[in-house]
Amino acid sequence: MRNLFVTLLLLVCAASLSAQHLRILSYNIHHGNPPATPGKIDLEAIAAVIKSSKADLVGLQEVDIRVSRSNMVDQAKELAEMTGMSYFFSKGIDLERGEYGTLILTKHKIVGNRRYDLPMVVPSENRSLAIIDVELPGGKIVSFANTHLDLKQENRLAQANYITELGDWYDRPLILVGDLNARPDSESIRVLEGYFQRNTTSNGPTSPNTEAKNEIDYIMVGKHTKFSWKTYKTLPELSASDHLPVFAEIVIH
Template identity: 40%
Template sequence: MKKALFALLALVSTVAFAHNGTPKPTNRPSRKAKTLTVMTYNIHHCNPPSAGAKIEVDAIARVITKAKPDFVALQEVDVHTERSGKGVNQARELARLTGMHYFFSKAIDHQGGDYGVAVLSRFPILDSTRFILPVDPAIGGETRTIAAVTVEIAKGRKIIFASTHLDLKEPNRLTQSEQIVQHFGKSDLPMILGGDFNAQADSRVIQFLDGHFVRSCQACAPTIPVVNPSRAIDFIMYKPGETFKTLSTQVIDEQYASDHLPVVVKLQVN
């Protein structure tokens, strides 16, 4: 019964909260992408930990802009919350400031608004999907989701890019990882997944995902805390195959804007 409930929850998907925006694209699908730069960044609702309750969307935007990514997986994103400003949609504002398209996937209600994950894309978004990850009712946990978009990186060449933020409890993370593999395994499209997995490389969660995805690094540099980081829990991975090859993985030493360090990966597109 429990497995059936998980499967039902995992298949619930909507196209709510999709906002492609109208910035001028810096990449055109007609121009074949030889390489892609991908970032994953837990942005701590744009609240620098050393700045009290201050919200600085600009600080996160500067970090992203400097890295010049083609895709960004964002976690801990506020939309119209009291703490971040009722009129502020952080996903949309980051898209505006960086000149990218965006898609937001709500996880929970928070302070009169929404809180969840998002993606930014240099390429126009052709399709977008939010789907809910399962939580075992016996142990509880916060609702988690995936934001996934389909884009065309070259004429007739589509890929999926997705962002997620797994639960704090390992049993939930394991089930969520299984559902991610099951859900996206149904698609023949190449896929890149970035996120805060709340799990280290030697965990059961990452070891399971390593059996179905190629992680951009094996001896991955730590991403938290931002001062004297000691744990790597933020990763970028992609479906195995001939489409992508890792050229480099870098953890950016940016200690002000968030409580996580961003990860930037350069991929060769074959």
């Protein structure tokens, strides 16, 4: 009986050790412009949110690369340096002589990266999906996707369908974050819920930054992933951007 108890204890310890805890942040940063101060760029405030969250994986939207409104700064490189993280930038559009798009930051080693143009069935601003593969301590590979879906419903729906079809290729854990420009009861979110699981217990509105009314920023996890939510919440940063940051901690079993 004692041997059986010891064996069960060892199995429980092994399962606990093999679980991976990941902190995740999604944040539309409004190109670093605090909405109450037109013309001001405050990347330090954005970096402070990222660092205080202690996130392992970060998806940022509305990031400028060498654009006049943000002082010609390469915001992707600057934020990576300010946070001490590795990065992957995904262009949505050319803007002036620079670029505008989304950014992934991570504490972990990037072992793969991909960028996809998302479908556009009616004329609009080009959108992209960025995916990186990171190697966690212990060697496990996790994929992390970041996007900013279109304002037009027809495009959002086509883009959501494209993302779920792409997600279906993955056997490894896949996390999706972004400004999806859609409320939880919208058709595009229902499409994504066919493949991804979103938090429905501690979620809340993310836009605008003050007196938030709309939940349009999300962290989702592929349903094929064995995981549990440890934390899911918006962070109380009201001044750095026109959106609230969304934070989650998950345990991958």
